[in-house]
Amino acid sequence: MDDLQFRRAILADPKSAEPNNAEQKHQNADLLAALQADPAKKQFAQELNQLDEKIKQALNIPVPEGLTEKLILRQTLASHQIQKRKTRVHLALAASVAILGGLLFNFMQFSSAYSNLGDYALAHVYHEQTSFANNSKNRVTLTSLNQKMAAFDGNFSDSLGELIFADYCRFDGMKSLHLVFQGKTSPVTVFVVPKNDQLSFSTEFNDKNLYGESLAFKHSNVIVVADENESLQQWQQNISNNIAWTI
């Protein structure tokens, strides 16, 4: 290693002349050998290390007081704002979910799972089948029936048969009148339902056990559901003859 090389190496990195600079030891073997061989070089390296110490002290300017606190404070403020933005987003999300939930609830509650009167009528009858026995001793008088019919602006002039049960019920979300008559083998159900667009009108419908017929009046539909032993036509005939609408 010549003198110029040596000076360049030391000036570029005075620490490379330190014997315990383990990281670059093998690279420094030449340098250290040259250092040991020549006292002048050793002197030079020492001077440079002193210079470096001075440089270090000079560079080591005081750090402003409270810089740590300022840095932490700024970060806390910044992350607080992010937090706030996040909470807003969360709030908006929660609100959206609530609105969606509300809409869904509405949809489920007020939209019909059945597309026509017949399907719904059958489902309704099956649902309440167990509540009515054909041999029930319960009787509802014509007067009390007509009181209820008043809500539909209708009136029966004569009894249609043995009325077991008469009350308002929800027919696919609409207030309607649910009548149960004694039939030949099983109860006959009559619904008086206000006219509505949601369910399409079906004149005749049936499944394996029950048959139904609907009759459309000006403001209401009258639906009769009974088993095969009943003459639905007869029932409809009776109803048409007996019913009178005030409007």
Add this chain to the structure above:
Amino acid sequence: MMTKQVRYEALVKALHGDLYRYAYWLCHEKQVAEDLVQETFLRAWRALDSLKDEKAAKSWLITILRRENARRFERKRFEMSEYEEATITDTQAISNEQNIENDWLREKISQLPPEYSEPLVLQVLGGFSGEDIASMLNLNKNTVMTRLFRARNQLKEALEAKPENRKQGGL
């Protein structure tokens, strides 16, 4: 959340001094240096998850700070060569022999071309090796070593010429 906070605070406590000094020697103004450090740590906080190796934290932060400093020049290109007085005067409040010497040397360092002073600061203050500095500054190692050599050589020559300078009343 908490662990990120803890990491951040540890990072601030361990490295804000080094970073501030580095920033100072980059821009030669205390206020600007402080702003740079603030900006750097704020960015570091946002990107903290991308710091995988804690040992690389210092060079990571320095890289962010250099980028911030460069951005500063994109914003305004003037306000460059007026640092000399500020640098010298505001550190001279408490004067003893050592401080005068330091101040003199500081002046000399700040008079070095930035391409010389920056690797010097990184090496002496940051304790980075030639390779580290080369990768941080996007230079090859030989260039870095040459610049370090020239930086020290200039300071050494200045120091050797100093007694005469003093007699003439300083430079």
